[in-house]
């Protein structure tokens with residue numbers, strides 16, 4: 001069976017996902033596309049030689065009986081409307097982050113999905129499919145380093161555009177740590193705090209950079225996450241889990257080691273797309289495979305999208321108040337309690 005996709009939003013990541021479904025992965029086909037910029041949708045059809053209908057908007061695309069699954073890759077504020085329309089039509093949804101731009105919007109999606117009665121939605125939190133994070137999770141779940149006590153993370157980008165603002169360090173950047181860390185350590189966030197160290201001379205006047213975010217979990221694990229988006233030297237993701245019996249590190253992205261001119265060197269990536277390229281492939285392949293196998297997607301759920309939104313909102317509030325802010329999550333519904341194994345797919 002081939003899963004027939006309709007794509008809403010043919011910008012950068014929309015085209016990347018069209019490319020991987022069309023050229024790299026198995027079991028999927030793009031049969032419909034739409035974008036607010038119709039020329040962008042047309043150019044995607046031309047670029048990838050798609051046999052796909054171009055629709056004027058998301059509603060028309062979702063209504064196409066030939067579409068089994070909707071890929072939501074438009075800009076964030078448009079996601080909620082498209083996801084809700086797809087759920088109402090009983091279509092599967094792969095939605096890029098954010099699931100919705102507000103916690104209330106994410107909750108509306110959670111409620112719509114529960115009302116429908118089966119999991120339809122997967123959120124594009126691809127780090128859970130990165131082999132390094134999967135190895136780290138296995139070390140924790142197998143009790144190799146004992147109970148986690150602390151986590152130290154780093155998220156550095158070489159630079160950002162003028163439109164990047166201080167709150168985007170949370171909503172666009174830290175959001176990936178927010179999602180992957182509670183999954184990694186099997187815990188829930190309780191409170192957050194944000195500190196602003198000395199500002200880099202490379203950040204524009206309106207941007208606070210770097211930032212140091214502290215997240216405390218219900219069991220008392222303290223996570224420190226540095227976001228530094230003008231670090232200049234590369235795209236650098238680090239994660240270290242300090243446990244009772246030992247410490248586990250996220251593997252460095254592998255590249256050759258060189259010995260030259262009296263120096264031992266390994267290159268560091270500069271583009272985030274390269275760092276997680278395998279994880280993007282795996283998350284979409286898993287989406288298609290698990291729907292075929294079990295009738296439901298297997299990856300990060302609407303509930304995970306809600307957790308990320310509530311935690312990110314608390315972080316943005318903490319940026320403004322300078323104090324410790326509570327992560328006020330409602331009780332996880334039984335509907336989302338059965339966690340499935342992602343590790344086996346990697």
Ligand code: NAP
Pocket residue numbers: 008009010011012013014034035036037040058073074075076078096097098124125126
């Ligand atoms: P982008 O290049 O700006 O693409 C967004 C596309 O959606 C544009 O073509 C835009 O058209 C279109 N669009 C805007 N509103 C729309 C609507 N109401 N209906 C249909 N299309 C609409 O942005 P991007 O980098 O691809 O990002 C898209 C989404 O993916 C964002 O939510 C982003 O956060 C997420 N993302 C996730 C990752 C990840 O690591 N998981 C990485 C990158 C991006 P115009 O250009 O005309 O506005």
